[in-house]
Amino acid sequence: MNKVVNNVEEALVGIEDGMTLMLGGFGLCGIPENSIAQLVKLGVKDLTCISNNAGVDDFGLGLLLHGHQIKKMISSYVGENAEFERQMLSGELIVDLIPQGSLAERCRAGGAGIPAFFTPAGYGTEVAEGKEVREFNGKPHILEMALSADFAIVKAWKGDTEGNLIFKATARNFNPMMAMAGKITIAEVEELVPAGELDPNDIHTPGIFVQRIFKGEKFEKRIEQRTVRIKN
Amino acid sequence: MNKVVNNVEEALVGIEDGMTLMLGGFGLCGIPENSIAQLVKLGVKDLTCISNNAGVDDFGLGLLLHGHQIKKMISSYVGENAEFERQMLSGELIVDLIPQGSLAERCRAGGAGIPAFFTPAGYGTEVAEGKEVREFNGKPHILEMALSADFAIVKAWKGDTEGNLIFKATARNFNPMMAMAGKITIAEVEELVPAGELDPNDIHTPGIFVQRIFKGEKFEKRIEQRTVRIKN
Amino acid sequence: MALDKTGIAKRIAQELRDGWYVNLGIGIPTLVANYIPEGIEVEFQSENGVLGMGPFPFDGEEDADLINAGKQTITVLKGAAFFDSAMSFSMIRGQHVQLTVLGAMEVSQNGDIANWKIPGKMVKGMGGAMDLVASAENIIVAMMHSNREGESKILKKCTLPLTGVGCVKKVVTELAVLEIRDNKFYLIERAPGVSVEEIISKTEGDLVVPDFVPEMVL
């Protein structure tokens, strides 16, 4: 069971034009930046990308948008990206905006073999259009479908050779659910350790969900909104 | 925000005849044994208990069965308990047996505001009787409803004063989902530490789900099937 | 005098109750954390996966892996917990969060809210707002009474694409505290020095005005 690959080139083998990718991260926090750089290099096109956000103009998924590699985005919030807005308003980019909680739950459902579930989020809004509505406990809910992907690409803090992952702080976000929902899941990690070094109680994503793992060469970890207070 | 109570007596205040309780544990592993002992002492009756198993004749929920305190059990496996089988076959005890994965997911759903979801488990069996069937990806699924409880009682390894919980090994099992699904959730822990002592990355059940927490007086941790190999 | 953003945040902070878990949206709502009344403890949840948010970090102590839902660098307090997005929205959808404060472009007298899209012009996405408003039992909207063109945002009926229907119960603006009941806005308090007439003139929706409207005490 050898899941460890040597580098990002090996990790991304098999990703082709027209595929559906899930990419972890919230804003620029916890995104698989080495893999995104490699996707740019590969030049794969017509991608459907499932990601909570779309990066900023010159980092994260913004890099793929810039190269017109993305055909469709499935996201919840895309407000930090001028090029995104331009492509969307011009019709170059197909955009499916869905509530953040529904996005998270739909990814989890995809990984967990739950084909569909009811949620109150989005009832009475555009999001509910064409979806089944049903009342539970006197409250209307809409039926949401599971999401899955040809490849899920996630970023973890620590990983072991069995594919077990531990995330750091709020860099966890969508990564665990997306790891569950990829036909093939690729994890780039800051620290790759031998099996047995991580406490089995502390694992966030059990290795069963991860097919390939590698140590990322470089993590810039750009901060989107540096906000500080001044020391008195 | 004071969640810490001094003892099991204070922790279980408000539990009354006829209520629905969720109790964590798999077999005798990870069960809230101090709280169960207190339920026996309180003598509350006509309980509906949601628990994966029903204990053994003289431990765990078997103690409540023995005193005829349970009116209805919602479980997945009850095969270690002669008194249980007797009460069920004689009709004294109402039993709702559901697949273990559906039980886990229904508890989670109850805590997560998902009123219902589709699962393939149980299709074509007694479990599917009276339930909606729908095909997804060419495969029939049944609609399962969320479960919730007046009180959820869970057992954790470590807990802090904010109600954050960490479970040990396979004593985790149903405890985290049940903690989510109780209107009031009570946690009995082996070790109770001040807020700040547990690494926020390692928390299994965030404190938001826990209303009362106490250090259990004594944990017998009975082993159901002691299985060992002999040292050469 | 009409309140500034800080004033709105201060007034909303008065709604906090001891032991509550609270989700604060981006903008004015974020400021509410600075004015927690003395003697009560609340814990802030951010939907990107943290419970127990603390103040912003000191310069040089930012951690790129630790942000709030507004993508701002933050710190955490003792007893914090991190979790994934599915767990985070389980808290929200499952009604474990006692209060949600968020901004709005429009609110209508039946409790509808619009805050994520201006057709043909701006589409940032709803983020977690749709989950929050559809689930929360207790929602306070922090907003300005009028837009830049001076048009009321407190309406009979929202004109923009909705974020949620019939969910808003309380609105705090620079001019007033309004409650929504029986398909009407009820004027509960006015900002210090703001006249009832001004509030009436700037409110497009049906407004119920009692004989005596107390001033906010900030």
Next chain:
Amino acid sequence: MALDKTGIAKRIAQELRDGWYVNLGIGIPTLVANYIPEGIEVEFQSENGVLGMGPFPFDGEEDADLINAGKQTITVLKGAAFFDSAMSFSMIRGQHVQLTVLGAMEVSQNGDIANWKIPGKMVKGMGGAMDLVASAENIIVAMMHSNREGESKILKKCTLPLTGVGCVKKVVTELAVLEIRDNKFYLIERAPGVSVEEIISKTEGDLVVPDFVPEMVL
């Protein structure tokens, strides 16, 4: 000669493939872990919340907090992970487990399986079996060909309440390896020294017998 339980487990172990995640049921299936073919690595999942199960502990080293789904004390190997029951069944339902081995009271030629209830007599519950059989793409049933009364358990149609429908693809008994296709049992292998005639006589379901039926190599 008919196989004993160990023999059945050994034969099933030959079905393991490198890199697979495997869930073993209670009873004979548990024994499969003792006969992993050389040169391959598999990882055992137990639905009560562990991946990377190891052998039973040495006497005195049992941990009450570490058990398998049969409630037996276990150990874990390096690289193990613990998780809750919802996560565990996400692995199972989501088809992340490549092979499920479980016991049965009856199997029918359309792939139905019954293993949880004898009406009026015994109800232990289905535990995780219904989730496993409804989800797994690859299910092997380990069972005895006949019950204690000598009646075949390899049937045209199950008589007991079902655990799952049309899900079993392979059955290994003390006498034979059977595959289920096109609503029939196919005789693939026979136990060493067991005659085709004996298997035919003990199989109630429709059985397709090729001209040559190889003996198992154990």
